Amino acid sequence: MKRPSSVPGFLWAFAPLYTCGFGAPFTMLYAAVRRRSAWYGAAAAGYAAATVVWIYLSEEYEDTQAPPLASFLMIVCMLAPWLFATVHSLAVRKQVFGDVPAYETGNEQAIALAQHRRALRRQARELAEHDPVMARELRIGRPDLPRQYDDGGLIDVNHAPASVIANLPGLTSALAEQIVRVRDQVGGFVSAEDVSAAASLPPHLTSDLAEYGIFLP
Numbered sequence: 001m002k003r004p005s006s007v008p009g010f011l012w013a014f015a016p017l018y019t020c021g022f023g024a025p026f027t028m029l030y031a032a033v034r035r036r037s038a039w040y041g042a043a044a045a046g047y048a049a050a051t052v053v054w055i056y057l058s059e060e061y062e063d064t065q066a067p068p069l070a071s072f073l074m075i076v077c078m079l080a081p082w083l084f085a086t087v088h089s090l091a092v093r094k095q096v097f098g099d100v101p102a103y104e105t106g107n108e109q110a111i112a113l114a115q116h117r118r119a120l121r122r123q124a125r126e127l128a129e130h131d132p133v134m135a136r137e138l139r140i141g142r143p144d145l146p147r148q149y150d151d152g153g154l155i156d157v158n159h160a161p162a163s164v165i166a167n168l169p170g171l172t173s174a175l176a177e178q179i180v181r182v183r184d185q186v187g188g189f190v191s192a193e194d195v196s197a198a199a200s201l202p203p204h205l206t207s208d209l210a211e212y213g214i215f216l217p
Contacts, residue, residue, distance in 0.1 A: 006097075008097065009093045009094075009096070009097040010093070012027060012030065012089065012093070012096070012097070013027075013086070013089035013090045013093045014086060014089070014090075015027045015089070016047075016081060016082060016083075016085035016086045016089060017082065017083070017086040020082055021047075021051060021054075021078065021079075021080075021081035021082030021083075021085065022051060022081070024044075024047035024048075024051070024080075024081035024082070024085035024089075025044045025045075025047045025048035025051065025081070026044075027044075027085065027089055028040050028041075028043040028044035028047060028085070028088075028089075029041070029044040030096075031043075031044075031089075031092065031096045032044055034096055035095065035096060040092075040096075043088065046080075047080065047081040047085050048081075050076075050077040050080040050081050051077070051081050053073065053074075053077045054074060054077035054078045054081075057070055057073060057074045057077070058074065061074075116152075117152040117153055118152065119152070120150055120151060120152030120153075121151060121152035121153065121154055121211070121212070122152075123152075124140050124141075124149075124151035124152060124154055124214070125154070125214060127140070128140055128214060128216060132216055132217055135216055136216060138151075140154060140156065140214060140216070141154045141155050141156025141157075141159070141160060141213075141214045141216060142156055142159065142160055142164075143155070143160075143164060143167075144160060144161060144163070144164045151214075153212055154212060154213070154214045155167065155168055155212055155213055155214065156213075156214050156215070156216050157179065157183070157189055157195060157209070157213045157214070157215055158183065158188040158189060158215050158216055158217070159216060161180070162176040162177045162179070162180045163176070165179055165180065168205075168208060168209060168212050168213060169205075169208040169212065170202075170204070170205045170208050171205065175199075175201060175205075178199050178200075178201075179195060179199045179201075182198050182199045186198055188215070188217065189215050190215055191210075191215060192206050192207075192209035192210035192213055193206060193210075194215075195209055195213070195215075196209065
């Protein structure tokens with residue numbers, strides 16, 4: 001899939017710079033409308049106010065020497081919508097033009113990542129079900145081997161070593177060794193329930209085995 005161009009986002013972000021600050025209010029107003037954000041709206045109003053003060057003071061003291069305070073205020077109101085707004089726009093460009101909601105919380109990001117990993121596991125299982133040869137070639141469930149395919153954290157209980165199986169939630173090294181011993185005796189497993197019954201595992205581990213385990217022939 002072709003990635004969307006980042007050119008419009010950078011043109012937007014640098015608008016305050018190449019318009020000498022006059023574009024800053026419109027830049028942030030666009031962000032406020034696009035992201036429906038009151039914070040961006042407040043920023044647009046602030047840059048607009050600074051621009052107005054800058055223009056007013058420049059005209060007020062055009063022919064006379066401005067007092068120190070007025071000179072300082074003039075400089076601040078000139079730089080704010082020009083340079084600071086450029087830095088501000090660059091900092092929030094991905095929020096404005098990307099798919100990530102503005103000010104997304106850490107919890108929301110963690111949930112989105114967990115959902116993504118779950119989807120990867122589901123896709124890997126579907127692939128293994130329809131083409132187990134391809135699954136073995138992609139080394140699905142074998143994080144101990146070099147590979148490029150991301151299976152979302154699956155572990156092939158029928159082929160992975162005990163040290164890898166021990167990484168399954170709730171399992172200990174002793175339980176993993178027990179699973180491998182039983183696997184060598186019976187020749188492999190077909191499901192999480194099969195593993196739990198054959199290896200006499202605690203019942204509460206079955207759900208985690210079903211979520212993170214895969215049983216390739």
